[in-house]
Amino acid sequence: MKKWQDNKGWLFILPVFIIVAFSAIIPLMTVVNYSIQDIFGPGQRIFVGTEWYKEVLTDQRLHDALWRQLLFSGLVLLIEMPLGIAIALTMPTKKGLGSSVCLVLIALPLLIPWNVIGTIWIIFTRPDIGLMGALINDMGWSFDHTASGLHAWITLMLMEVWHWTPLVILLAYAGLRSIPEAYYQAARIDGASAWAIFRYIQLPKMRGVLTIALLLRFMDSFLIYAEPFVLTGGGPGNATTFLSIYLVKIAVGQFDLGPAGAFSLIYFLIVLLFCYLFYQVLLNVGKGESS
Amino acid sequence: MNLEWMAWTAPTAAFFSFIALMLVGMTIWEIKCPTIKRKGFLPIATTRGDRLFVGLLVSAYIHLAWIGLTDLAIWFALGIAVLWMGVVMRWG
Numbered sequence: 001m002k003k004w005q006d007n008k009g010w011l012f013i014l015p016v017f018i019i020v021a022f023s024a025i026i027p028l029m030t031v032v033n034y035s036i037q038d039i040f041g042p043g044q045r046i047f048v049g050t051e052w053y054k055e056v057l058t059d060q061r062l063h064d065a066l067w068r069q070l071l072f073s074g075l076v077l078l079i080e081m082p083l084g085i086a087i088a089l090t091m092p093t094k095k096g097l098g099s100s101v102c103l104v105l106i107a108l109p110l111l112i113p114w115n116v117i118g119t120i121w122i123i124f125t126r127p128d129i130g131l132m133g134a135l136i137n138d139m140g141w142s143f144d145h146t147a148s149g150l151h152a153w154i155t156l157m158l159m160e161v162w163h164w165t166p167l168v169i170l171l172a173y174a175g176l177r178s179i180p181e182a183y184y185q186a187a188r189i190d191g192a193s194a195w196a197i198f199r200y201i202q203l204p205k206m207r208g209v210l211t212i213a214l215l216l217r218f219m220d221s222f223l224i225y226a227e228p229f230v231l232t233g234g235g236p237g238n239a240t241t242f243l244s245i246y247l248v249k250i251a252v253g254q255f256d257l258g259p260a261g262a263f264s265l266i267y268f269l270i271v272l273l274f275c276y277l278f279y280q281v282l283l284n285v286g287k288g289e290s291s
Numbered sequence: 292m293n294l295e296w297m298a299w300t301a302p303t304a305a306f307f308s309f310i311a312l313m314l315v316g317m318t319i320w321e322i323k324c325p326t327i328k329r330k331g332f333l334p335i336a337t338t339r340g341d342r343l344f345v346g347l348l349v350s351a352y353i354h355l356a357w358i359g360l361t362d363l364a365i366w367f368a369l370g371i372a373v374l375w376m377g378v379v380m381r382w383g
Binding site: 026029030032033034036037039042043045047049050053054057058266269272273276280284 | 297300302307348
């Protein structure tokens with residue numbers, strides 16, 4: 001009887017398997033199939049082996065896009081993670097109107113569709129009518145994200161930090177709220193400083209949610225497409241052409257499904273590797289400290 | 292059901308069949324003889340499934356490095372990857 005009850009549990013997760021199969025595994029298998037063929041149309045294809053992989057791996061534009069992407073994701077994590085934790089630490093901890101208002105205001109950027117975010121920031125940073133763009137230009141600094149690569153990067157970083165730091169804040173805040181009051185009482189009795197409380201109580205207790213925040217932010221920033229596409233279209237020049245934008249140019253712009261398939265798989269493997277490394281590092285960091 | 296849009300080829304069908312068989316084999320192995328986490332030459336304690344994942348991921352990178360850096364046949368990379376899989380599963 002017990003065995004039957006255990007096995008019945010599989011039926012409940014069967015729908016998830018079916019959904020994942022249709023949404024992820026079948027498309028992934030198709031991409032693998034495309035990556036070793038030259039696809040001309042339905043039923044018209046030639047087997048090319050590893051040719052597309054060779055072409056993609058030796059493509060200088062892909063290398064440039066990869067370095068840009070790594071720099072972008074690195075900066076995003078370096079800014080958003082500490083900033084998110086710092087803001088979460090300053091938020092009201094007691095239940096009430098203050099914390100509710102804070103949470104709603106902080107969550108607002110997360111509710112805006114991604115392509116709308118890009119449009120908002122195009123208008124916001126326009127040197128003629130945009131609040132930020134016009135203000136900076138009035139201060140004597142010629143700011144135009146459509147003409148300067150550096151300005152495009154600054155605008156993108158500001159947009160990304162504004163859009164996604166709230167996620168880190170909400171997760172860090174949830175982690176902080178889950179710490180029992182007894183820990184703080186014990187720390188007060190021991191005369192612990194604010195830094196000691198943060199280092200030895202709050203940070204270890206937030207490790208789980210911060211792992212999730214780090215993984216989500218890395219994956220999202222590494223796969224970013226809509227916001228930079230709307231804001232800069234990958235320009236000026238190729239200054240903000242990230243991997244996803246370059247991939248879409250190959251797959252949709254040039255309709256080269258073979259190279260796009262090979263590119264996608266390499267992209268997937270890079271994301272998989274980084275996520276696994278982050279996950280392992282965060283899972284194991286600080287283990288044994290308490291003993 | 293017409294699966295022409297998936298553009299199947301014999302090598303990719305063989306590849307995915309092998310992966311599926313490997314997962315089924317690992318599942319049966321796990322049921323028959325549950326894994327125990329252990330520490331080998333990898334810097335983390337791993338289960339059998341962890342070692343398979345690490346082995347497959349590194350194998351994929353071995354193939355990519357081979358394609359990107361050399362003009363030699365891909366079969367050499369496959370040989371190195373098989374060797375690596377054996378090493379990581381046994382001593383990883």
